[in-house]
Each structure stands twice: as structure tokens, then as C-alpha cells.
Amino acid sequence: MIIVQENRTVDNLFQGFPGADTASSGLDSSGRTTPLVPRSLRGAYDLSHTHRAFLKEYNAGALDGFDRAPCNSGACPVDGAYGYVPRSEVTPYWQLAETYTFADRMFQSNAGPSFPAHAYLVAGTSVLSPGSRWYVAENLTGVSSSTDACDMPPGTKVELIDPLTGIEGATAYPCMEHQTLFDLIDAAGLAWRYYEAGGVSASWDGPDAVRHIRNSSDYENDLATPSQFLTAIHTRPLASVTWITPTAAASDHAFLTDGSGPSWVAAVVNAIGQSPYWSSTAIFITWDDWGGWYDHVSPPQYNYYELGFRVPLIVVSPYAKRGYVSHIQHEFGSILRFSEETLGLGSLGYTDARADDLRDCFDFNAPPQPYQIVPAARGASYFRSLLPDRRSPDGE
Secondary structure, eight states, X not given: OEEEEOXXXXXXXXXXXXXXXXXXXXXXXXXXXXXXXXXXXXXXXXXXXXXXXXXXXXXXXXXXXXXXXXXXXXXXXXXXXXXXXXXXXSHXXXXXXXXXXXXXXXXXXXXXXXXXXXXXXXXXXXXXXXXXXXXXXXXXXXXOOOSOGGGSOTTOOEEEEOTTTOOEEEEEOSOBOOOOHHHHHHHXXXXXXXXXXXXXXXXXXXXXXXXXXXXXGGGGGEEEOTHHHHHHHHHSOOOSEEEXXXXXXXXXXXXXXXXXXXXHHHHHHHHHHTSGGGGGOOEEEEESXXXXXXXXXXXXOSXXXXXXXXXXXXXXXXXXXXXXEEOXXXXXXXXXXXXXXXXXXXXXXXXXXXXXXXXXXXXXXXXXXOOOOOOOSSOHHHHHTOXXXXXXXXXX
């Protein structure tokens, strides 16, 4: 089970987490030490998280450009990136992380925003097609259509990057064609499902961004409205691999969320934990990109687009190590590799091939542990009753 939240770093969301490597201040472009100050999860602004913003903040590894990244929306203060979410607003995340496994070296595979990040989360790459030099680098811009990637009107473009040279500027129609974990699951005769808030822009819809998935019967596994999962888990078999993304309101995307993201994640995890599937399920909770927020750990660089900044990762399972903080380097491909090895799927040969397999987060020789319910301000009944959220999830 892969739950994908939005736009946070380890320093921003888990400031001071016991045993984890976090920082309470950072350098700015003038060499001044700037403290991280409390910023509400809901936020009054959204920082830029384009690849260009990453380059400014990363600043060749100096990590002192977080005051130079542009503002995406709202009124961003000068030191707006230097903030952390108070624990009181994200208590369910902390309880899950303290009870099970938290990873403080989980890096976003791509150094860019949500659209390519979700490609990496389902395929380990955002390459346009096998052998191409071009990778999708950014979100779609100037899009007024409410359709998804491979359904966009002709003429819709997305910016590309050559990760071996760093050259940017080329554009293409936002519909990729490469192998995905969906294909490996299909070849093994297993099932997959992908829950997303249908009818919005392409940013968070991995299956719709791959041509052969979108244009086949496989696309029936791309199910609208994440709230449906909270009903489906009681009415239909859980797939071998399931991805679930939030609505705009239940996301952790600053200047977009209503703050209900931690409760929504708790509702999903509680539903699994209280079901017959708990004994054989591994749940990975991660965030698709850093959202422009400060993080003090310099990401390893494989090329000019990989890796990005740290994002949180929580591993929940009856076999997950209890109260464990993983300091091993992970990335999005690690989740894919764990799935490939556990289900005997083979390899895609992209970032999954170089990534670790997250085995340090588990103890499969120990007896399975019972699930501990995570209290939250809003429960499953609240999310099941909501009307569809048709807002575009990521306007950058």
C-alpha cells in the first residue's frame, strides 16, 4: 500500500523527531543562520517547487539558497522556506512514525515537482520513452483543462530535461510511454489499483500519464475519489499493490489543504489495520516532493535531475520494526524495488535497480504485531461523506 502525500521535507514535518536527523536552523544566501519557525500545515502561501527552484535552494550543494526560491502563490515571506509544522497539527503522523518505522534518509528521486514525481512513484522514471534523452522535469503550466495528462488537448506541453547534461527548455505533449510497475504486476497475473481524485489536472495521476496504460483496459484500475478506498476495502479484495493519493483538501500541499491530511492518512491506515489484510500488508507513507521547504541534508546527485531533497517516509506493517529510525539511504525506487522483490516481479531497470529495498525497516523473523489504532480529529465516516474535490491539486 503506497500512500502519497504532498510537499514536505523531514525538517519541515518532523522537526525534532526523536532519533532522527533534523535541524532547527539553516543558512541563507547571505550566510546568515536563519531559525526554522512554526508555520501552520494549512499555510498562507505556497513556495515554488520547480526544478529551477530546487537549483536555487540546493546551490551546488551549499543548501543556502532557500531564501531565493520564487513564491508560487499567496504572500510568501522572505524566509518563508525556513519553517516547520507544529507537532500538534500532525499528531497522527508522529504517532505512526513513533510506533513503527520512520526513515530520515528518504530522498525524492527527482529534483522537481509533482507530475514527474508521480511518474517516478509508479515507474522509477519520467523518461519520455525508452532510449530518449529527455525526461519530464516540471508540472504542466497554463492548463485550464480539467482532464489528465494523456487526455490533455493537443498542443499542451510540459518542460523536459536531459539529466545527463542538465539542458532544459525542450517541451513535449505530457504523455509518456515506458514500462511501469503496473506492467510487471499484470505480467505476474496480480492486481493493482490506483485511487486519485478524478477530474482534476494531471499532477497526481500516474496511470494517466503513460500512454499504453491510459489506452488499455488496465485503465479501469485507475479509480476516482480516494474516499472510495474506505468503502472498497470492505467490499472488494485489496489489490497486490495499491496507490492512493489525497484530494486537494486532504493533501498536505500548502495554501491548498484544509489541514485534514493527517486525519485522512490515519483513516486509510486504520481501515487497513482493522481489516483481515493487516497481517500481510506493508504500508509506505511518503510525500511526493519537498514543496520548497528547507531541509539541511544535501541529497546525493546521480545526474542533473536525481536525487531531490529528503521527504518523510513512514513504514507501517505487522513486521515493521517498532520505534525504529532508518538512517539508510532510500528513494522512491526503493518502494518499487521492495514491491518487485516481495511479489517476484522482476525489475524495471530504472531507479528501482539502483535503490535499496527497504529491508532494514522490517523484521520478518519476529512474530507479527497487532495494529494500534491511530486517533485522529476526523474519521473514515467524515471522508466517505465528502463531495468530490475537483480543484486542481497543484497549480505550479
